[in-house]
Amino acid sequence: MMKTFKMYLEFTRKSFQRSAAYRVDSWSRIIGNIMSLGIWGCIWFALYHGHDSVENISFQSMLSYILISMALQGIHNAGTPLWEIQYRVRTGDIAFEMLRPYDYPLRMLFTDLGSISFHFVTAILPLYIVIFALFQPDIPLSASQWGLFILSAALGYLIRYSLELTFGLFTFWLIETGGVEDVFYFSISLFSGSVVPLWFFPDWLERLASLLPFQGIYFIPNAIFIGELSGQEIWPALLNQVIWLIICYGLLRFVWNKASMKIVVQGG
Amino acid sequence: MSLIEVRHLCKEFKIAKRQEGLTGALRSLFHRQYTTKIAVNDISFSIGTGEMVGYIGPNGAGKSTTIKMLTGILVPSSGEIRVNGLIPYKERRRNARQIGVVFGQRTQLWWDLPTIESFELLKQIFQIPPDRYRQNMALFNEILDLDEFLQTPVRQLSLGQRMRADIAAALLHDPKILFLDEPTIGLDVVAKERMRSFIREINKNRGVTVILTTHDMSDIEKLCQRMILIDKGQVMYDGELTKIKETFGKTRILIVDFEENIDDFSLDGVEVIKQEGNRRWLKFNREVHTASQLISQISEKYEIKDISIQDPEIEVLIRNIYEHNYTLDQVFTDKTRI
CATH class of the missing domain: 3.30.70 (Alpha-Beta Plaits)
Known part of the structure; x- marks a missing residue:
């Protein structure tokens, strides 16, 4: 058990090292992240123009929401399971993953954790310390709020990971997955509350979003971070995340089992 | 029982038919037509421990497909495979521990990291005891001169170096069986010779069973006593190399x-x-x-x-077999050994 864990952890280490070999990539991601932060900051500033609060959400809260959301997105974007599995299926390198005594989805997760931690330590963390110092957004006020936020963010990450890898696995059937990808990224950017919190949605859309797994990715952790979700309200939100994680992970296992029996190796 | 048993193995692929032109493309969005390609058609053979077998045939004969089924990557359409008692695709992880695989046209090494890092990773993946790891690395180093590029990132290696690293990587966990899919493709004469002597060494001194596919007949001549010749997904000859020379030459x-x-x-x-x-x-x-x-x-x-x-060179012999479509049943009385 311990040995198995050590083995997976080795992938985290190797992928951390590999990320270090590609610093330019890290910087370009950071620039992209700052740009979208700038754009969404401006959009929300314009939307709030002349109003102290909209639907009981102050501009200060909204700014905090978008800042923490962008920080989380910066972290998520360092892991690329969808892109990676597509690449492997297209090139046929997926064959080697079948020749290893490990579980591929799990090893991918640990590999992603490596590039994510590299990206977090070298880019996201220093960048957002500066930004938070500049804009003074609302941050968690207690250790328990921090703890719940981190727990919720981790659950959100795992939900997104399971969903993204599941979508990536459709490559086994489709080879070209441009359309599937678009559906996935569109759903994530809209329903997760990545840039527009769910409480600004029209009622019908909010109801729809609350029935989907995506809100657990950014919306719930963001809301906990800025204190919009607090006290007793946090528990059902976390429970929602846990249930969705179980469902999404189950779906991932199911699709993986099907996919690995259907493998076609490209290029001989 | 033999180490590897293959019985009536078949593999079919469904290929989507591309329809011509714009209207064809649109039509295929809604209604796809498939053609079935039979890559492997009723192949049977068995291989014993310690054998070194050349598995050969022209492009598209079904060599790689067979190897991929033996290693557990592909699931057979029908037929049976046992590799050391395991059904490869059902027990992929257990099978992975007992086999080593080299695909000449791919690498299993981490492209962006120094070569040694991939070996270290394999050590963890297969949980190779430190002593054994050290011994193996020392031996491989001796024959393959890995030292000269262990610190170089894999993407900067020459093809010869990369192949040396790849075969070492495939053998690090002491597999019983080694599958080599075109291990000498694209290598120069010196590098080829080096690969061959390493394969020979592993087979002789460690008793590793080797199955290799190749287009280079001198690989077969220098390495294998036994040859399985396939074409269009079927076994055309299975037997000793010297016999094919005698009878056919x-x-x-x-x-x-x-x-x-x-x-x-x-x-x-x-x-x-x-x-x-x-x-x-x-x-x-x-x-x-x-x-x-x-x-x-x-x-x-x-x-x-x-x-x-x-x-007669074996290469010429084999070309004869393919080009003139000789049915080997007529030529060889002992077509297969099964």
């Missing part, structure tokens, strides 16, 4: 250097297959004519400067 080639250029050379029972300056390559059937007969006949008519006789 009725052809001899006489190379004659004439004193002067001869335009109208002809001789009964002899076919000119090549000419270069005053040199002619003459093909004859050794059961009909003897070389000495021919030489005396030729020397009666022409001035001969030099003469030599060539044995």
Whole structure:
């Protein structure tokens, strides 16, 4: 058990090292992240123009929401399971993953954790310390709020990971997955509350979003971070995340089992 | 029971038919037509421990497909495979521990990291005891000279170096069986020779069973006692290499250097297959004519400067089999050993 864990952890280490070999990539991601932060900051500033609060959400809260959301997105974007599995299926390198005594989805997760931690330590963390110092957004006020936020963010990450890898696995059937990808990224950017919190949605859309797994990715952790979700309200939100994680992970296992029996190796 | 048992193995692929033109493309969005390609068609063989078997055939014959089923990557359409008692695709992880695989056209090493890092990772993946790891690395190093590039990122290695690293990587966990899919493809003569001697060493001294596919017949000649020849997904010959030479190699080639250029050379029972300056390559059937007969006949008519006789090369033999579609059933009485 311990040995198995050590083995997976080795992938985290190797992928951390590999990320270090590609610093330019890290910087370009950071620039992209700052740009979208700038754009969404401006959009929300314009939307709030002349109003102290909209639907009981102050501009200060909204700014905090978008800042923490962008920080989380910066972290998520360092892991690329969808892109990676597509690449492997297209090139046929997926064959080697079948020749290893490990579980591929799990090893991918640990590999992603490596590039994510590299990206977090070298880019996201220093960048957002500066930004938070500049804009003074609302941050968690207690250790328990921090703890719940981190727990919720981790659950959100795992939900997104399971969903993204599941979508990536459709490559086994489709080879070209441009359309599937678009559906996935569109759903994530809209329903997760990545840039527009769910409480600004029209009622019908909010109801729809609350029935989907995506809100657990950014919306719930963001809301906990800025204190919009607090006290007793946090528990059902976390429970929602846990249930969705179980469902999404189950779906991932199911699709993986099907996919690995259907493998076609490209290029001989 | 043999180490590897293959019984009536078949693999079919469904390929979506592409329809021509824009309307065709649109139509195929809604209604796809598939054609079925049979890559492997009822193949059976068994391989014993410690054997070194050449698995050969032309492009698209089904070699790689078979290897991929034996390693557990692909799921057979029908038929049975047992590798050391395991059904590869059902027990992928357990099977992975007992086999090593090299695909000549791919690498299992981490592209962006120094080569040694991939070895270290494999050590963790297969949980190789530190002592064993050290011993293996020392041995591989001795034959393959890994030291010279262990610190170099894999993407900067030459093809020869990368192949050396890849085969070492495949053997690090002491597999019982080694599958080599075109292990010498694209390598120069020196690098090829190095690979071969390493494969031989592993087979002889460690008793690793080796199955290799190749297009290079000298790989087969230098490495394998046994050869399984397949074409169009079927076994055409399974047996000793020397036997195929004996039975099939009725052809001899006489190379004659004439004193002067001869335009109208002809001789009964002899076919000119090549000419270069005053040199002619003459093909004859050794059961009909003897070389000495021919030489005396030729020397009666022409001035001969030099003469030599060539044995049939295995490559030529195999080309004959494919091109003329000889059914080997007729040629070999012991077509298969099963």
